[in-house]
Amino acid sequence: MSVLRSRAVYAAAVCAAVCLLATHETEAYKTFQRKVPNGGNVPGVEAIGHERAGGGPNNDFGLDFIEAMFKWTKTFCEKDSDGDGQTNGQELGDPCCEFEFRANEKVRWTEGVSHPGDPALKSDPKLWEGIVCGADAVEPEAPKVAEPVATEAVTEAEATGPKAVAEKEIEKKEETVLQAAVQGEAGTQQEKELTAGAPALHASVMLSAIALTVMAIYVVVMRSGRRSRSLPIFRQQRRGPK
Known part of the structure; x- marks a missing residue:
């Protein structure tokens, strides 16, 4: 009875670990989608930075994303991660690398995007054929309107208001999810080794x-x-x- 009970406890612990890891990975995939342009609009792909559509090991795009510290930088945008001749920005609807998470979530198109981690999938070059990057910068500036000088009390209230506090909490949660995703592959491998070695360990004991x-x-x-x-x-x- 004690042996059966110990096996049941071990099985329950393994199931709980697997469920927890799966929850972290699902949340991480959604976070990654928001941090890149059209991250959730790639057809048939939920985990854009992984080899399989639903997850698995990181592909070249995912590895470059980790190298960029999970940020859509200009260097990362202009890089051709899958080597198909199109930049990551061109495949994801941001040929001019204008997208910035939360600050400027602007994309040139939402339909016709392709997978930047799969060399077999490419976007139609006609989508960015007539786009001149930097054209927005030469537009005439609107006349500036003088704004009243904010007092120190108002400035401090805006900086520490409920909205700012909520955004900081969201940032902390996202960083936790991202760290869990980076360690997900190592954790999955360790779990497999632990599960595979359990019968031998039990027999040895x-x-x-x-x-x-x-x-x-x-x-x-x-x-x-x-x-x-x-x-x-x-x-x-x-x-x-x-």
Whole structure:
């Protein structure tokens, strides 16, 4: 009964670990989608930075994303992660690398995006054929309107207001999810090794317990034999009749 109970407890612990890891990975995938342009609009792909559509090991795009510290930088945008001749920005609808998470979530198109981690999938070059990057910068500036100077009290209230606090909390949660995703592959591999080694470990423990039991019985028998030989009746038998 104790062996069955220990096995049940071990199985429950493994299931709980797997469920927790799966939850972290699902949340991480959604966070990654928001941090890149059109991250959730790639057809048939939920985990854009992984080899399989639903997850698995990181592909070249995912590795470059990790190298960029999970940020859509200009260098990362202009890079061709899958080597298909199109930049990551061109495949994700941001040919001019204008997208910035939360600050400027602007994309040139949402339909026709392709997978930047799969060289077999490419976008139609006509999508960015007539786009001149930097054109927005030469537009005439709107006349500036003088704004009242904010007092220190108002500035401090805006900086520490409920909205700012909420955004900081969201940032902390996202960083936790991202760290869990980076360590997800290593954790999954360790879990597989632990699960695979469990039967061998259990068998080794059982054999050790049996060996210790046999040794204990042997010691008890030997001690009992020695004590029985030291009794007076055995001494008389050894000496023989007088």
